[in-house]
Amino acid sequence: MIVGDRKPLEEILNSIKDYKKIMLMGCGGCVTVCFSGGAKAVGLLASQIKMARKKQGRDIEIIECTPERQCEYEFIDALKKDIESVEAVLSIACGVGVQTMNERHPRTITIPGLNTKFMGYPVEHGFWEERCAGCGDCVLEWTGGICPIARCAKKLLNGPCGGSSDGKCEVDKDTDCVWQLIYDRLKSLNKLDNLTVVREAKDWRTSTNAGQRKIKFEEAML
Amino acid sequence: MKQRSRLEKVLSAGKFAVTAELGPPQNADPDVIKKKSQYCLGNVDGANITDNQTAIVRMSSIAAGAIAISCGLEPVVQMVCRDRNRIAMQSDILGAAALGVKNLLCLSGDHQKFGNHPQSNNVFDIDSVQLIAMVKKMRDEKQFLSGDPIKEHEPRLFIGAVENPFADPFEFRVIRLAKKIEAGADFIQTQCVFDVDKFARWMELVVKAGLHEKVYILAGLTPVRSERALKYMKAEVAGMSIPDELISRMEAAGDKEEKKEEGIKICLEMIEKVKNMEGVAGIHLMPIGWESITPVILERAGLLPRPEV
Numbered sequence A: 001m002i003v004g005d006r007k008p009l010e011e012i013l014n015s016i017k018d019y020k021k022i023m024l025m026g027c028g029g030c031v032t033v034c035f036s037g038g039a040k041a042v043g044l045l046a047s048q049i050k051m052a053r054k055k056q057g058r059d060i061e062i063i064e065c066t067p068e069r070q071c072e073y074e075f076i077d078a079l080k081k082d083i084e085s086v087e088a089v090l091s092i093a094c095g096v097g098v099q100t101m102n103e104r105h106p107r108t109i110t111i112p113g114l115n116t117k118f119m120g121y122p123v124e125h126g127f128w129e130e131r132c133a134g135c136g137d138c139v140l141e142w143t144g145g146i147c148p149i150a151r152c153a154k155k156l157l158n159g160p161c162g163g164s165s166d167g168k169c170e171v172d173k174d175t176d177c178v179w180q181l182i183y184d185r186l187k188s189l190n191k192l193d194n195l196t197v198v199r200e201a202k203d204w205r206t207s208t209n210a211g212q213r214k215i216k217f218e219e220a221m222l
Numbered sequence B: 001m002k003q004r005s006r007l008e009k010v011l012s013a014g015k016f017a018v019t020a021e022l023g024p025p026q027n028a029d030p031d032v033i034k035k036k037s038q039y040c041l042g043n044v045d046g047a048n049i050t051d052n053q054t055a056i057v058r059m060s061s062i063a064a065g066a067i068a069i070s071c072g073l074e075p076v077v078q079m080v081c082r083d084r085n086r087i088a089m090q091s092d093i094l095g096a097a098a099l100g101v102k103n104l105l106c107l108s109g110d111h112q113k114f115g116n117h118p119q120s121n122n123v124f125d126i127d128s129v130q131l132i133a134m135v136k137k138m139r140d141e142k143q144f145l146s147g148d149p150i151k152e153h154e155p156r157l158f159i160g161a162v163e164n165p166f167a168d169p170f171e172f173r174v175i176r177l178a179k180k181i182e183a184g185a186d187f188i189q190t191q192c193v194f195d196v197d198k199f200a201r202w203m204e205l206v207v208k209a210g211l212h213e214k215v216y217i218l219a220g221l222t223p224v225r226s227e228r229a230l231k232y233m234k235a236e237v238a239g240m241s242i243p244d245e246l247i248s249r250m251e252a253a254g255d256k257e258e259k260k261e262e263g264i265k266i267c268l269e270m271i272e273k274v275k276n277m278e279g280v281a282g283i284h285l286m287p288i289g290w291e292s293i294t295p296v297i298l299e300r301a302g303l304l305p306r307p308e309v
């Protein structure tokens, strides 16, 4: 899932300082699951904003809503009337939701209230870790299902750097060295041979380097 | 190979090789390199010029290497994967060779978090093993990484790599060394050896795998002037193994001068030990911030004068 983190209140207040009537839009997808952008988060942020603006003596009107997914026309189009009745939309969906709104409803500006962080999952309740960087050419097959692109600070493909120590990464003592994890997993699977092969330089064209990426699924096209 | 470096000649003649580190300054003063070169000139078979070590901005290792050459010294130019993509690296490899550089040491590089620009975006387009393979391809197959031919004047470089016997997973360190050799490393310089026993265990694995016959291994050694440096490395630098016994020896050594002498003695003892280990082809001295001690240690270790090759 996509994991996000709400922007600091100060920054949000500053970005909507010129408006008297806004819509605060969450999303029922990933950000609901990671507590940062669901209906509950919308309610909480709305009252924080109202309170802050009241203190400034500049009341603000907020329409709250949380479509099932902010990144699909079908769900945001249902809110068209309300969207067009406000000066701006403050979105606490991921960056995809914010852009879907701006493209689909160009007459209304949609402002991000959330920092989109990474693709990951909750390793424990309330604690998420990154797992995939969307490199576009997955190597998990030979790494024992553990990603060195997203989880190694140097994106190494031929084993750990010289800073791997006691299972931890040189960059952060609280982060596992992913190459230690890969080594241990492959050892337990009896597949250490996977690591003796010299892995060639990666073709990064499948990643973000070649500009915007697209996927076509002909069967689904109308 | 035509145009062989002095380091390659010494090693292939079966002589015990000596290299030492020379850190470029954090400014544009060529005299710093000229001055430091004097400690190395005639005393070592190659001087390692570090590449923005610990991610702190310094004079370019290639530029500093060219200055060292003008002083009569043969540099081992270091190149890390942190700051350049494959295009810039190949371009710099051609440039270095054109300036007369004959040895290139390939490393991943310390993470930018440790330097003075932690905000920067790192590159790591390729890793150190892939860098080694790329230099070899340019040299031996006369091709760029893309496969495009280098029609003439391919870079003739003696290819070095590093290995850290003290990082984890311990057993993987030998596999990684084998990969670097397969990729094309001609010589290896190790991370600073303080824990001689652990280094000996690693060398045993290396010899058992027959790797010492495929590559020249130079043991990295760092003389220290006080226990402070040891304590700092033990606490702060990942992938270091520093026996407490060394720290207490330095602590017990008395005043500043006596501590210096003890540091030299420890280094000399280590040289003796690694010299007698099977598979060790030389030493690489890394006197961090104490370059003037290089000739002193080498003299007392009986490693001077350097052999004619």
Ligand code: SF4
Binding pocket: A131, A132, A133, A134, A135, A136, A137, A138, A139, A140, A147, A148, A149, A150
């Ligand atoms: S290898 Fe690429 S696609 Fe696979 S998990 Fe890692 S970043 Fe994602």
Ligand code: SF4
Binding pocket: A151, A152, A153, A154, A155, A156, A159, A160, A161, A162, A163, A164, A165, A168, A169, A170, A171, A176, A177, A178, A179, A180
């Ligand atoms: S310590 Fe491990 S995870 Fe961290 S940069 Fe080095 S190889 Fe990557």
